[in-house]
Amino acid sequence: MKKWVDLALFLILPGLLLGCGKETTTYKEHEEERKQKVIKADDMDMKSLTLESIQKEGKMQEIAAGTVQISPERQQLIGVKFGMVEMKSLEKLIRTVGRIDYDEKRIFTISPKIGGWIEDLYIDFTGKFVHRGEPLLTLYSPELVSTQEEYLIALQAKKDLAKSPFPEVAGSGDALAESARRRLKLWDISDDQIKALEESGQSKKTLTLFSPFSGFVLEKSAYRGMNVMPGMTLYKLADLSVVWLYADIYEYEIPLIRLGQQASIQLSFLPGETFTGKAVYIYPSLNPETRTAKVRFEIPNSHQKLKPEMYANVEMKVRLGKKLAVPESAVIDTGLRQMVIVDKGSGYFEPKEIKVGIKVEDYYEVIEGLKSGERVVTSANFLIDSESKFKEAVGGMSHSH
16 A cells, blocks of 8 residues: 555655646746846836936927937037027129220221211221310312312302292302201211302312211221212221220129129229229120129229220129028038038937028028028037937837837
8 A cells, every 4th residue: 555655746746846847947037038028118217217308497498309418528529619690781702804995886987978088097096095075087078079169169059049029039149058958967068068168169179087086996997099889988997095904704603694784894904993884785695614694883084094905803792681501511501402500409409401591701691491590500410410310229229120
């Protein structure tokens, strides 16, 4: 009997011991899981408390994507500097070069209204300056001689017919003399010349042609003994009291130019002397090679210092008015977009995409993305931007897992 009891105990006892061991292991696992949950819950509570306390203190209103926090010590180490977004009176300075040329409205041609032969030539070389009223040449014209004689005969007839008791006969003498006088005037014979003809009573063989303008002789086609026809150009004169300047303006600067806009003009061989011109015409087409358009300026030149074909430096100041502006050094241009790093306070920095307009000296005009009074990073912004991108990338990886 005792043998059977011992055998039963031998068979059951290992099973009991094994069952007890398994139960102990399961309890330990449960206990470990419970502890881990408590630790995680505490950690979450601490994080939420920290976030809540920052928000309550007003140190951070919103954590945007890519926002990074940098301690004051590290800011100093990497050399972070700041600038302000503010309203500024912007003035764009446009610099270019230009070429002096004649004012086309002040180029004159001189041609006779009667045919004949040139006898005397007073203005006999190109480039000479001619004053208004100065004699240019003398012209022999048989037609002119006969018209002078007709005028003298008409004047004599006028005196004789004036004695007639019939008004109609007296009036015909006046009409005949006036017709001959008008023909002389149409041939550019002056009143003084007609008066001299009346006083002398003798026709002149030649007609002296006087200059109706003042200017430099650009072209001369007149030669002594030459036969000329009515309307033939004998001289071309240019008045240089006003000159034009053609300046090349880049395509992106053309919208800033306005007619009447003042320009400051300087020549390299006249240092310290400045001339002032105004824009009178903006050409409607661009040069396809240089991507520039020509703007024509009008410049007073009473001292004749500016001469055609001279080159000059041109400066224009364009007032753009008050605009929202950000320092140029704060803008990170990726090629596709422009970014700035905004200081959110408490060591927090947020990258922000903006749109910029015209660049004026050290500032960009802000079209979109910033408000007046915001503080932006002007140095080490590339380091902060790269750290922000790294944080975004790591954050994206953790979310994907």
